[in-house]
Amino acid sequence: MKNRYYASIRKKILISMILVPVVPFILCLGLGYHYFTTSLETSTIASLKRIVSDHRQMIESFLTERTNDLEFILHATPFADLKRPETLLRVFNNLQARSGAFLDLGVFDADGRHVAYHGPYELKSKDYGGEAWFQRTMTEGIYISDIFLGYRRVPHFIIAVSTEENGRRWAIRATIDTHYFTKLVEMVRIGKTGEAYLLNADGVLQTRQRSGRELMQQPLDQVAYPDAPSSIRTYLARDATGERFLYATTWLKDKGWLLVIRQEKADAFRSLNAAVYGIVLISIIGLGAIVAVAFYVTGRIVHKMKAMDTEKESLNQQLIRAQRLAELGEMAAGFAHEINNPLQIIRSEQALMDLNFGELKEAGMLAPSETLEEIDDAMAQIKLQVERCAGITQAILKFGRQNEPKLQNVDLRSFIPQITGMVAKKASVNGIEIVQDIAESTPPIHGDPGQLQQVLLNLLNNAMDAVMQLHGPAGGSITIGAAPFNGGQARIMVGDNGCGIESENMKKIFSPFFTTKPVGKGTGLGLSVCYGIIHAMGGSMAVDSMPNCGSTFSIVLPPAAS
Amino acid sequence: MEQMKMMLVDDEERFLATTQKLLQKKGYDVLVAAGGKEALEILEKKIIHVVVLDVKMPGMDGLQTLKEIKTRFPLVEVIMLTGHATVESAVDGLKSGATDYLMKPTGLEELIQKAEEAFEKWRRMEEKIRLATSKKYMKSPREILREAK
Structure with a gap:
């Protein structure tokens, strides 16, 4: 009964001592976590966007510069000159000095015949008149292809420019080294898992993917396209391996290529994870401390209460005992007072007997004998015992009718x-x-x-x-x-x-x-x-x-x- | 020399009878009364020097009787006989004019001793009164003349 009472008090104190600090504690941590993650996400995404935008600009300027190189040749060297192998060689060497990305250089007449070529493949004299790229180059003036296999059965892409000279259109074409280009695109480095690649409008890889996909394959990622031509889209998605990635995509200007940068989510938000571990650690230590303190303090309080209750109990018992003693005293006093009257009579009677015996003895009516001595002794004993009774009653009266103390x-x-x-x-x-x-x-x-x-x-x-x-x-x-x-x-x-x-x-x-x-x-x-x-x-x-x-x-x- | 005349007042008949016998055997002149009223009646009729009065009695109790005696017969010496061991009841008695007090159960010798002391007191008082009265009668002639005027 008593123990149940203490157990319930203990439970109540414990619950309130734990709940009261724990609720605001958890709220604080939760709120802190929420705002921290939000701001971290925002800043991570913002920095990713900036990287994407910078990278796009770099790739765009690379393509523009290469196109300008070719346009410069086209305008600086007449068709008849460039046809000659030695001129082509000199021009190509100049070109390679400007950028190692150029693999070969070819000159085409208006019909698409490959009139001159310098490069590692045997492509001279091939007829490209029916090729889509040639026709577009002839009509649009500049053409940058997607990656394709072509006659050489090797993935590559080309930049072709055309011009009109003396009423005849002619064109030059250069192949861009896909390794060189891939390196350029890949060059983006964010965290451990960050990578960048290009897709054409059909979703085919235009550069190698560091994580394993090769040119002209489809990436394993779910690619979401930006809404507007120059905007950047960021999103979270799982790739085919199930890993969560943070993606940023944007279209390259004037070219139907999509720049994709992705980074593992865990990597992108690594500092967030550190914060989460910190928060978890603080929570565990904090909650542990709260619970430990609550248990300790509750133990102390309950112990104190027990001690106080015990003390109260013993005080109560003392009070009851004192009260009982007082009642007993009252009763004893009344009793003693009543006993005094019969005692008085016994005493008087004894005195009278004593006196009478004395008279009888003096008158010689009682001869001294053993019996007489016994009677005398008995009489003396009665007197003694009455005195004793008197002593007792007086002590009782003293006990029962205590004088008011004069303090x-x-x-x-x-x-x-x-x-x-x-x-x-x-x-x-x-x-x-x-x-x-x-x-x-x-x-x-x-x-x-x-x-x-x-x-x-x-x-x-x-x-x-x-x-x-x-x-x-x-x-x-x-x-x-x-x-x-x-x-x-x-x-x-x-x-x-x-x-x-x-x-x-x-x-x-x-x-x-x-x-x-x-x-x-x-x-x-x-x-x-x-x-x-x-x-x-x-x-x-x-x-x-x-x-x-x-x-x-x-x-x-x-x-x-x- | 005048003989002491005592009266015992108590509601215990047997106590009265035995104590009266004892005191008479010792040669004292003793009357008894079983209550306050009876005691006052006896005092009206007879000369009593010392009254031994029980405090606790049915009807008129000891303290009331004491006050009555002291107003009507101020010269009578009263000894209170109390069953209480407390001093308070005795003190109350002394304040109301009792000469002394005895505690029950009391011995014969004690009773006689206190009674003798009380009687001695009575006698001294009596002496003073007699002297004072005789002085009154032995006035100077001039005084008598003045009174005659």
Whole structure:
């Protein structure tokens, strides 16, 4: 029952102690995470866009420059000149000096015949008149092809330009080294997994993909096209391997090629992952700390509560005991008062019998005999026992009808030695040593000096009886001490090394009529009277004892009134 | 020398009877009354020097009886007999004019001793009164003349 109560309190405190800090903690982390990731994503995407835009510009300018190179040749060298192999060689060498991207150079007449060629393939005299690229070159003036196989059965692309000379169109064509071009396009390096490639309008690879796809294949990526010709589209998608990638795509100007840059998402957002790990770590440590502190503090609180409840319980029990003692005292007093009347009569009757016997004896009517002596003895015994009863009733009345204490301030430092002095003689006769241990800092107390004297004398007498019972005429020791106690109170201790109190008697020690002394030696009221006196003064009294080791009575008295 | 006349007042008949017998055997002149009313009636009729009065009695209790005695017969010495061991009831009695108090159960010797002391007090008071009265009669002639005017 009690334990269930503590368990439920413990649960409630724990829950509130954990929830209250955890909720804002989690909210803080969550909010921080959200804004951080958003801003990081934005900046990552922005930087990707910038890279895409720069790269596009570079590729575009490469293509433009190569086209310009060819246009320059076309306009600087007449058709008849360029047809000659040595001129073509010189021009080609000049061209290669400008850019290593040129693989070969060919000259075509208006019908598409390959009239001159310099390069690694045997393409001279081939007829290109029906080829789409030639026709477009002738009509549009400039043509840049997609990658194709052509006669040489090797993937390549060409730049062709045409011009009109003396009424006849002619054209030159150069092949661009796909390795060179691929390197140029690939040159983009972002993170570990970043790569760039070009697609033509049909979605066919125009440059090699570093991650494995070759020229003229279809990439394994899902490619999303930008909405407007010069805009950049960014998106997240899985490729065929299932890896998530961040993509950016844009169209090259004047050419139906799509520049694609992609990077593994994990790579692109690596710093984001670092932040996530940090947040997870902080959460674990923070939550752990909160839970640990909650458990520790709750444990402390529940422990404190238990201690306080126990203290309350024992105070309650003390109160109940004091109340019971008071009731008992009232009852005993009434009883004693009623007993006194019959005692008075017995006493008078006994006196009358005594007197009458005396007269009879004097008159010689009773001869001395054993019987007469017995009667005399019996009479004396009646008188003695009535006296004893009187002693008991008077003690009871003292206990039950306690005088209102006349309270005044008492300085224990001088008061206790006076009382010790009263029993010093009796103690020294019985070989008992009395030790005084009175702290100089003992504060004055509020009490009735007369009654306090009665209590201390009672305790000292009990202590002397106890040590004499255990040690006989030598070896006894009694300590009487005083010291400051909680909140200005003072505590008096009377300890002895006597016979002690059996544990089964500890509970009854302050009850009236409880005594361990032989019949006729004690009324069993001394300690209960002491208890009543100390309580009436607003103090408290307790005992601690070990059989055959000794007992210590402690009295706590309230502080002096100012 | 005048003989002490005592009266015992208590509601315990047996106590009255036995104590009266005992005191008579010791040579004292003792009357008894079983209650406050009866005691006052006896005081009206007879001369009593010392009253031993029980505090707790049915009807008119000891303290009431004491006050009545002290107003009507101020010279009578009263000893309170109390079953209470407390000083308070005795103090109340002393404040109301009792000479002394005894605690039950009391011995015969104790009773006689206190009674003798009370009687001694009564006698001293009586002496003073007699002296004062005789002085009144032995006035100077001038005074008598003045009074005659």
